[in-house]
Amino acid sequence: MRVLLLSGAFSLAFTLFLTPLFIRLFKKLGWGQFIRDDGPKSHHAKRGTATMGGIIIILGVLISYFTAMLIEQRPFTPSPLLVLFMMVGLGLVGFLDDFLKTRNQRSLGLGGWSKVLGQVIVAGAFGVLSLQFVDRNGQTPASTSISFIRDLPLDFMKLGTFIGIAVFLLWICLIVAATSNGVNVADGLDGLATGASIFAIGSFVVIGFWQSNQSCFGGADASDQFKCYLGPDSFDLAIVSATIVGGLIGFLWWNTSPAKIFLGDTGSLALGGALAALAILSRTELLLVLIGGLFVMEAGSVIVQRAYFKITHGKRIFLMSPIHHHFELKGWAEVTVVVRFWIIGGLLVAAGVGSFYLEWLSR
16 A cells, blocks of 8 residues: 555656756757647637646656655566556657647647557557466456456457457557547646546546455455456556556646646647556456546547538537537636536546446445
């Protein structure tokens, strides 16, 4: 338990106290935000605000996690390292996108398909690695079954080894691309994606801790073995989740309105990747629809807007998508939109964690 608290505290301190130094460095390097001309007029004042804040969060998480683990002399396990792999990998994809934007001073960095290709490469590598590292109980970090709150009887390997692995990797790529792009779309207002990610990733502190206490391999009481959890490294997933949440809380101090620094694609893709990895490795993939419900809503508003625009040849459902801009254009203050969306995101996370616990009780 102490390692969980230590890693979260170290990460919080890193981002809270060192972010001003990074802001000055990023401004000196010319890493300022470029604002689209077709966006809300109120956002034009944000032009030049330091971006790529995801670098600070990633560094804080890496340094804090490994430091806390070494202090507590706790052995490293594959699952949290895979979460960090996904976070760093998608962070690099986002960094390339952000770097091209700041260098070329335009809102388009990597092309859409180039960004998806980067996400697929990282997610594919994660998927392959997640089926390695068999532990003493015969468990790999990920399962080839589709999961909701635990594995469902829908195992890709029933299609045969070759096809099963291929479909599994496609499933992983779909989850990762959808989640990372969802967080990316939500990162349009000061603190919105950061605060929502605190709720969503924070839920895996609870889920991981509970799964470790109810593990089929020694955690659960004999009377509860029929409702135990098979996933390995559950407590270590809780540790890495707490580390990310700590870093986000410290970063939010500087990212809240009026923001001194933005996440950038570096941060939003990294956080989306970490969230997807946590869901996959904790066997709660479909539960992510609730836990990441705000991101689903944000990305869904873009898809619905574009589809309706094409079908009706120019008509729109929302004044602007993603949906947070719709409410801005209706006259809501930016901070009002952010706080109300945080409330929605928090309620959806509560529904997800509640469903997780109720499923255990119902067994």
